[in-house]
Amino acid sequence: MPVVFAIDALEYEKVEEFDCDNLKQVTYGKTDISEFDQPRTMVLWSSFMTGENKEEEILAKGDKEMWNTKFSLEETFFSNFENPEIIDLPGYSYDREQHERERELLKEFFEEAENEEDKKEIRKEYNQHGLEHHRKIKEKFLQTLKKDHDFVLGYFSAADVIGHLNFGNRTLMEMIYDDLDEIAEKIGEIRDDHLLILSDHGMEGVGMFGDHNGYGYWSFDDECELERPELTDFADFLVNL
Known part of the structure; x- marks a missing residue:
């Protein structure tokens, strides 16, 4: 019964810099997102949940309309579980009003x-x-972990959202990463299940600001055969645990 701790823009170098042991787990490293020309949040999470590269389909909708994307349960690998709970994932259960306000403030x-x-x-x-x-x-995520679900995914956007305007603020970013590391620790305290920690992409500094880079982050609580996996590899991996 796997748990996925999905973290937008979790940066490998920051996990190392801030020594986030709970985010590292037994096996960890960078994912390969080179198959995507534009590492956009909606593109990457859509591809993850369907197990297929959805870049062309998502980008064709345009910058605004893509955020209306909503895949059905049957279109995702979540349908392989009897009682899955997916919290706030772009393209599935995302709080669109939250995202729209973020975009307004950035503008x-x-x-x-x-x-x-x-x-x-x-x-x-x-x-x-x-x-x-x-x-x-x-x-919501920590409470959901205490319930009888055979698959739980919680999506967290703070590393991405805060990073876009504050990536050069080391104190603030360390606070975000410390809290994410604490959440990873709490997951293990609540459930004795396999845990995949996954980001869509990482983030690189542009002065004080942050922008998406060309790889993501992943970690798993056990030894496994995945090496520099692609996002579309995880659907079968999780279903077959």
Whole structure:
């Protein structure tokens, strides 16, 4: 009965830098996302859950419409489980209003702010918005793990959301990674199941800001044969555990 701790933009180098032992587990490393020309969040998680490269299909919808993507249970590998619970995953059960507000605030920051004071206030609201959502999902995820589900996936966006405007803020990013590491520890305390920790992509610094890079992160609680896996490899891997 596997658990997936899905973390948007979890960066391999930051996991190492902040010594996040619970995020590392027995086997860990970088994923290969080179098959994707544009490592977009909706593209990557859609490909993960269906086990197929969905880049062309998702990008054809355009930047705005792609966020309306919603796959049915039958279109995903989740259908192989009797009682799965999928929390806040883009393309399946994502809180679209949350994402839209994040995009609005980013637009205000980069395109509409008239001075540094405006940017400071927008960044403050943006960070608070992202962290409040993180706390809500954390509580729901940990409570769900205590219930009778044969597959649980919880998606956490804070490393990506906060990273976009604050990747150069080491103190803030370390706080995010420490909390994610603590969640990984709590998962093991609640359930004695296999745990896959997975990101869609990582993040690289662009001054104070952060942008998507060309690989993701994965870790597993046991030895396995996967080496630099692709996102589409995990569907069969999880079903066959």
